[in-house]
Amino acid sequence: MAPPQKGPPVLATEQQPVRAPINSSSTVLIVGTHRDVGRELVRQCLAKGARVIATERPSDSLLDSSACNLRIVKADVTDVNSIKRLGLVLQSEEASVTHLVFSAVLTKTGGNLSATSPEEMQTCYLRNAIGFVIVMQNVIQCLALQAVIAVIGTRMGSVSQNWYSEAYAYRASKIALHMFAKCVAVEYEGKYGVLLLNPGRIGTVPLQASVNGLLKAIESTNIDTEFRFVQYNAEIIPYW
Ligand SMILES: NC(=O)c1ccc[n+]([C@@H]2O[C@H](COP(=O)([O-])OP(=O)(O)OC[C@H]3O[C@@H](n4cnc5c(N)ncnc54)[C@H](OP(=O)(O)O)[C@@H]3O)[C@@H](O)[C@H]2O)c1
Secondary structure (H helix, E strand, O other): OOOOOOOOOOOOEOOOOOOOOOOOOOEEEEEOOOOHHHHHHHHHHHHOOOEEEEEEOOOOOOOOOOOOOEEEEEOOOOOHHHHHHHHHHHHHOOOOEEEEEEOOOOOOOOOOHHHOOHHHHHHHHHHHHHHHHHHHHHHHHHEEEEEEEEEEOOHHHOHHHOOOOOOHHHHHHHHHHHHHHHHHHHHOOOOOEEEEEEOOOEOOEOHHHHHHHHHHHHHOOOOOOOOOEEEOOOEEOOOO
16 A cells, blocks of 8 residues: 655635625724735735725834825734734724734744744744734724634644644744634634635745735635635645
8 A cells, every 4th residue: 555645635625705895894904914914915905995904013114104094003912012002092993893814923933843942932922822812802892793803824833734844833833823713713603704814835826816815715704604724725724
């Protein structure tokens, strides 16, 4: 008998009918928009006519702050007070968030066993996993009925999809994030639609195409769709 194959299996692809469109009636909150996927999400959601609330760490914004429908709020997901302020801003502006996307991440974590430090693991866990919980705790009161919550994870955080040993801290923090997303999905079943997303390896996958695919997955999610882990190209990833 042939030995089991190592490497990417063929994944099933889902149909993605539009169930929760992003359009001029939508308010999209995107957390972590200073660079790459987050920034492109802002651009494409604005192009769809949505009102966008973009959060960035206190840094020079690369977004066009004069863009119609764009509100930029400074927020650091590792700083509880900063996220509390974000919640207060949303409340004071009576935001009713129809789509929330969590995209903040610390990715520069390439260590294997000998190169992984406790500090690196803690930093990663705080930013990539705990940060999501802090955000949820402080913005949940501003979510619209039947809002969609999209959490950007990574295939590197799927145990069965691990073919090379590096990025211990990043992988482990992401699997914790995946579990927190599932916890929210279970606790708020019937109230919010929750999904996990993988943008693919940006560079290999063009950024615009990846984000376009992520938005299709988000728009095909509602309270009746099952929690799932879906790639930019509609492939379903095993999250274990
Ligand atoms: N890029 C890929 O190939 C790839 C592959 C698979 C999965 N993903 C996932 O896709 C998502 C987006 O990745 P990306 O490529 O856009 O990553 P990125 O280029 O490293 O950008 C990360 C974003 O998170 C922000 N951020 C970092 N720490 C933050 C904090 N403490 N509070 C608030 N925001 C913070 C960064 O802002 P600053 O500029 O201020 O640091 C930046 O805007 C992540 O969840 C990542 O794991 C990416």
